[in-house]
Structures are given as structure tokens and as C-alpha cells.
Amino acid sequence: MKIRKQQIDEVLAIIIEEKEANLSKSEQFKELTLQEINNGHRKLIISFVNVDYLDSSFLGALVAILKSLLPLDGKLVLFGMNEDILNLFQITRLDKIFVLKMSLEEALKEF
Amino acid sequence: MTKSFPIIVELEVPQKAEEILSFTKTVIAKINQHKSLNSEQQGRIKMILIELVTNSIKHGNEGVSQIRLVIDQPSLTIQKSEKGLHIKFSSSSQQIPFKEIDQRLKISFSEQNRHHIQTLDTYKFKFLNPYLEGLTIEHMPEHFGFYIITMASDSFIYQYDPETKENSFLVHLNL
Numbered sequence: 001m002k003i004r005k006q007q008i009d010e011v012l013a014i015i016i017e018e019k020e021a022n023l024s025k026s027e028q029f030k031e032l033t034l035q036e037i038n039n040g041h042r043k044l045i046i047s048f049v050n051v052d053y054l055d056s057s058f059l060g061a062l063v064a065i066l067k068s069l070l071p072l073d074g075k076l077v078l079f080g081m082n083e084d085i086l087n088l089f090q091i092t093r094l095d096k097i098f099v100l101k102m103s104l105e106e107a108l109k110e111f
Numbered sequence: 112m113t114k115s116f117p118i119i120v121e122l123e124v125p126q127k128a129e130e131i132l133s134f135t136k137t138v139i140a141k142i143n144q145h146k147s148l149n150s151e152q153q154g155r156i157k158m159i160l161i162e163l164v165t166n167s168i169k170h171g172n173e174g175v176s177q178i179r180l181v182i183d184q185p186s187l188t189i190q191k192s193e194k195g196l197h198i199k200f201s202s203s204s205q206q207i208p209f210k211e212i213d214q215r216l217k218i219s220f221s222e223q224n225r226h227h228i229q230t231l232d233t234y235k236f237k238f239l240n241p242y243l244e245g246l247t248i249e250h251m252p253e254h255f256g257f258y259i260i261t262m263a264s265d266s267f268i269y270q271y272d273p274e275t276k277e278n279s280f281l282v283h284l285n286l
Contacts, residue, residue: 023165024128053132053157053163056255067248087154091262092255097248 001028005036008045011111012036013104015047023057030061034068045107049080054088066098075099079107087108117183118145124176124191125168131168135160138180145182152286155263158186159282162256166280169256188280197234197278207271208233215239226257235270248281268279 002017014033018025036044046062048054066076079101081089089095101107120141125134135157142148142156143232144204148224160178167176176193204218209230216236219225238261261267 002162020129020132022128022131022161053161055131055161056259057165057169059255063248070248083150084154084157088158088259091158092258093242 001025001032003029003032008108011043011045011108012041013045013047013107015049017050019050019052021048021051021054021058023055026055026057026061029058030064032062033061033065037065037068037074042069042072043111044069044074044076045104046076046078046102048078050084051080051085052082054081054085059075059088059092061095062098063094077101077107077110079104096111097101114145116145117181118181120182122178122180124164124178124193126168126175128165128168131161133165134164138178142180142182142187146184146187146286148286152284155284156189158263159189159260159284162259163189163280163282166256167191167193185286187286189283189284191280191282193278194276195278196276197273198269207236208273209236220257221254231268232270234267235271238267238269 004015004017006013006015014036016029021029033044062078069076077099080103081100082098086100089100099110101110116285122138125131138160139148139153139156148156163178174194176191179190179192181188181190191277200206200218200220205216212230212232214230216228216230218227218228226241228236230236230241238257241258241261257267260282264282265285266280270281
């Protein structure tokens with residue numbers, strides 16, 4: 001699972017550097033991100049700019065991350081999703097649960 | 112030349128996650144040869160295929176899974192078939208074979224994964240809208256595969272043939 005991390009003031013941006021966010025990567029991504037939460041990060045941004053498609057396993061990983069973050073008064077913002085991925089969030093109604101933004105600049109304004 | 116519907120296309124389901132994206136593109140191209148799909152329809156079909164294939168890979172069913180497309184006017188049926196044992200729900204749910212037909216049930220595959228279904232036969236049921244009870248993060252599942260197929264399609268039915276030991280997932284879309 002290729003990711004890149006970027007600290008922007010208090011916010012940790014995790015940039016997914018894979019085209020396919022699927023079941024072969026979801027568990028590792030979840031563990032990597034939960035590790036960052038365990039390390040004290042509470043303000044997270046995840047970038048999907050490089051991602052072509054996302055499956056149910058990866059959506060499940062995102063839900064698990066959000067569930068871990070919210071009781072700690074943390075915040076998670078996702079950005080850079082293509083039309084297919086946005087449709088997936090809409091169809092599962094997860095667009096009502098997650099904060100979705102188009103760009104990094106917009107995502108940073110949420111903090 | 113006039114096309115004669117229904118057109119049937121049969122494909123082998125890929126066994127590696129890395130092949131899913133190219134498989135969905137191949138399937139959509141094949142459908143487009145016979146029926147022009149708009150981007151919204153292509154998006155729904157892509158989601159359904161990704162989840163059907165992911166389900167096969169995740170559960171490592173014995174043997175090869177097949178996808179059969181029935182392209183008709185004005186509908187598309189995507190049927191995934193694979194040999195093996197039938198679906199089992201968690202211990203708190205009523206199990207297949209169902210005792211009562213045409214009954215609405217709440218079943219689950221895991222603690223956080225609740226589905227509403229309608230029994231259609233002893234070994235057959237239809238997935239119903241999973242969001243009947245609203246949605247909160249506390250009750251949010253972490254397994255969305257069947258939810259996605261249900262919401263992206265017009266009808267999603269599971270059936271099992273105990274004689275041939277074949278599982279079938281039938282997804283119907285009005286196009």
C-alpha cells in the first residue's frame with residue numbers, strides 16, 4: 001500500500017498513491033491510519049486524487065477510521081474523489097456521514 | 112442489421128483484485144457493443160461488477176465463478192454463479208432453507224452488518240433497501256458489498272440450487 005504523508009500545521013494529510021483502493025489494500029491502509037491516530041493525530045485529511053476506484057472493503061476501512069477518530073474529538077476530511085467514487089459515497093449514503101471536498105485547500109478550511 | 116435480443120455474454124470472473132478494474136471495463140465495452148449506456152448507467156454497472164467480483168475473491172469460493180450478462184430491451188441482468196455451500200447468516204438470523212415464503216426478514220452476516228430481505232422461495236431471497244432504519248455512524252457497517260449492489264440495481268436476488276450446489280446472484284437493471 002503506497003501512501004505519502006504530509007504534515008500541514010496540525011493536520012496530517014495522507015495521500016493514497018494507488019490507482020486501486022480495493023480489498024488487497026484496505027486492511028493495510030486501515031492499520032496504517034489507525035497507527036497515526038494512536039500516535040496522537042486527531043486532524044486527518046485523506047487524498048483520493050490518484051485513486052481510480054474504491055471498493056466496499058476500502059469504504060469499510062474508512063468507516064472504521066472515522067469510528068476510531070470521532071470519540072477522540074478528531075476530524076476526518078476526504079478530498080479529490082472522481083465521479084465514480086463520489087457516486088459510491090452517494091449511493092451508500094456515506095456522503096451524509098463523511099466530509100467530502102474537491103481540493104486540498106477546501107479540505108484544510110474544515111479545520 | 113437488426114439485433115436480436117436478448118443477447119447473452121458469458122465471462123469468467125477474475126481471481127485477483129488487480130484484474131477487477133480491467134474486467135469491469137471489458138464488460139462495459141461488451142454491453143456498449145449492443146446497447147448504448149450513459150455515464151450514470153455505466154457507473155452503476157461498474158459498482159455492481161466490482162462488488163460481485165470482490166465478493167468472489169474475498170470468500171475464495173472453490174472453482175471458477177462465472178458472470179452471465181443478459182442484455183435485453185430495456186433491461187440488463189448480471190448473473191454471477193459459483194459452486195459451493197449456500198450463504199450462511201449469523202447465528203441470530205433465520206437460516207436457509209427458509210420455512211416461510213414471501214416474508215420480510217432482518218438477517219445479518221456479522222454483528223454490524225444488517226440486511227432486510229424478502230424470502231421468495233426456500234432457497235431464494237431478495238435484498239431490500241438497507242437504509243429503512245436510517246443511518247448513523249454508530250450503526251454504520253464496515254461491510255458494504257451487498258448494500259452497494261442493492262442500491263445500485265433495481266433488483267438483487269440470491270438463489271441456491273441444492274442439487275447442483277450452485278449459488279447465483281442475480282442483479283437486474285432497467286436501462
